[in-house]
Amino acid sequence: MKKIRKTLVIFAVLAALIISSGCEFSPSEPTIGSDAQLSESSSSMEESSSEPEPVVEPEPVVEPEPLPEPVVHISATEVNKGGYITLAVENIDLYGCYFTDFLGYERTFRGKNGIWYCFIPVKTAADAGEYTLELSFGDFYYSENITVLERVAPTQYLTVSEKTLDETLEDAAVRAAFDEFYQKYRWVNTGAALWNGEFVLPLGNRYYKETTPFGTFRTFSNGATEWHNATDMAVAGGTPIYATNSGRILFADWLGLTGNTVLIDHGYGIISWHYHMNKIDVNDGDMVEKGQLIGEVGTTGLSTGNHLHFGISVGGIFVDPMAMIGTTPEFDFWNALEEEETFEEPALSEPEISEEPKEDYEKVIVG
Ligand SMILES: [Zn+2]
The missing domain is CATH 2.70.70.10 (Glucose Permease (Domain IIA))
Structure with missing residues (x-):
């Protein structure tokens, strides 16, 4: 008796749904309930109900999503002799991208989790001064001014x-x-x-x-x-x-x-x-x-x-x-980003969240 009543209730709800939405019913829809009885009642419904003719709507014209612009992160634009710069590039596939760095060495990128990394080291014997880092790959072009700092050699x-x-x-x-x-x-x-x-x-x-x-x-x-x-x-x-x-x-x-x-x-x-x-x-x-x-x-x-x-x-x-020691190539990159964001964020003037950036900063240092 109980089963019949429940079936009837489900029946009524389903009929209402079909009439109101005109959507094709899927027995696996979780809106009604999750009993085993649901599949029994729904199959009996399919036999007896007369579904309306499906309305064939024209395929909506899908505009292709514009590709996001490549974003380049650079860990530093001033570097000591014996240091290195990390380039991290998003929104582009740089597989097979080779370029000549500002000291004349051929460099390439390595991809990790959708980010393409390139490390550009500066040899001890390099001349201090101003350089231009340039790279292009297809339509992608990037340039940045780099300063190599003097280093007192013992x-x-x-x-x-x-x-x-x-x-x-x-x-x-x-x-x-x-x-x-x-x-x-x-x-x-x-x-x-x-x-x-x-x-x-x-x-x-x-x-x-x-x-x-x-x-x-x-x-x-x-x-x-x-x-x-x-x-x-x-x-x-x-x-x-x-x-x-x-x-x-x-x-x-x-x-x-x-x-x-x-x-x-x-x-x-x-x-x-x-x-x-x-x-x-x-x-x-x-x-x-x-x-x-x-x-x-x-x-x-x-x-x-x-x-x-x-x-x-x-x-x-x-x-x-x-x-x-105490750094990772990725740490340097993310640390540079953290500094950038902290610099641009005016949130410190709001007292209720002024403690937050401090905690985050400590987390980054410890982690
Ligand atoms: Zn030695």
């Missing part, structure tokens, strides 16, 4: 024993092997972002002495000179070395000039370089997590004492690795 004279010099800088085969290795790996640009958040110190919280900072102009006792493109971290031999970020082991082997050497590919052309190690605990091709043990500090190759030579290259150019 100098250093390093006395190396005759024996070590003979085995390293003075050995043509050793130097040739290093050149081959260097050219092979510095331009690796894997199309996957393998890093995971901020870069961390490779010696953990261990105290170390920075014996040669990044960007030092160094003269060896045999007269050879170089820009030191990494940070030398002096610490006891055998100290564990941890992956500065997640990635894939690109190289884990002995080289005459740099001793036991490990390269980690963090993706998008970002690579960390570790020289003079006592021991290597990883193999070529291994995937490593940030903080994972990769080996121990030593004094192998062209080295005068136990230390880790720790470098990071971005797009084939060495940047200041210590400036990378």
Whole structure:
């Protein structure tokens, strides 16, 4: 009895719906109820009801949505030697876009979640001054004025024993092997972002002495000179070395000039370089997590004492690795956006929400 009454009620409601809307009824519409009885009653309704002739309406003319304009975010327009700029572009597919940057290097974009990233590093040996960054791809054109800032380079004279010099800088085969290795790996640009958040110190919280900072102009006792493109971290031999970020082991082997050497590919052309190690605990091709043990500090190759030579290259150019610690390439980008928005927002004058931006700001810093 109860079932019949419910069926009748549903019947009446359905009939009213059909008359009022003229819409085709779908039994799966959730407007009526969700009982199993619903499907029974609706099928009986279909047999007995006479549906009105469907009105054929002309297809509405759909205007194509105008494509959104590409938006370019740039992390900075003033950059130190040994720093890098992040370009992030939205609303355009930049696959296959190659351009020459303002220092003459070919650059490309890597896509992640609909945003196309390009990192533009500035080598230590670049001239300070004004540059124009220009790129075009199809109808897309972008240009920006870039200022490269002067950087005071420390100098250093390093006395190396005759024996070590003979085995390293003075050995043509050793130097040739290093050149081959260097050219092979510095331009690796894997199309996957393998890093995971901020870069961390490779010696953990261990105290170390920075014996040669990044960007030092160094003269060896045999007269050879170089820009030191990494940070030398002096610490006891055998100290564990941890992956500065997640990635894939690109190289884990002995080289005459740099001793036991490990390269980690963090993706998008970002690579960390570790020289003079006592021991290597990883193999070529291994995937490593940030903080994972990769080996121990030593004094192998062209080295005068136990230390880790720790470098990071971005797009084939060495940047200041210590400036990378505590940041991610994406963090720099989003941080720049945050500053932009805070600058434009007049909301601080309204007292009821004046606390909000402060909290958000702290969240960004901690996260
Ligand atoms: Zn070094």
